[in-house]
Amino acid sequence: MTSTSAWRRTVHERGDTVTITVSGEPVRACTGETVATAMLAHGAAFERDRTGAPRAPLCNMGTCFECAATVDGRPLTRTCLAPVREGMVIETPERL
Numbered sequence: 001m002t003s004t005s006a007w008r009r010t011v012h013e014r015g016d017t018v019t020i021t022v023s024g025e026p027v028r029a030c031t032g033e034t035v036a037t038a039m040l041a042h043g044a045a046f047e048r049d050r051t052g053a054p055r056a057p058l059c060n061m062g063t064c065f066e067c068a069a070t071v072d073g074r075p076l077t078r079t080c081l082a083p084v085r086e087g088m089v090i091e092t093p094e095r096l
Contacts, residue, residue: 020088035079035090036067047092
């Protein structure tokens with residue numbers, strides 16, 4: 001048995017800080033993060049379902065659409081797949 005572990009922590013540096021707008025509110029994020037990550041870290045609300053219950057990312061890999069929002073005018077964008085960039089505009093209207 002060797003003394004070194006098979007598991008090791010990788011070094012990860014956060015990217016440059018950018019500002020995106022989520023439902024009219026400025027949100028700070030780092031390049032390399034997804035829109036969903038920035039929204040979750042900030043506490044921003046995702047859409048709500050027909051009963052008014054809040055929605056949020058479920059799978060975080062683009063299959064469930066729970067994190068869908070309008071990103072830069074494109075509706076139903078899966079925010080867990082969209083990398084942040086300076087000046088992005090995200091709208092999260094309530095679902096009917």
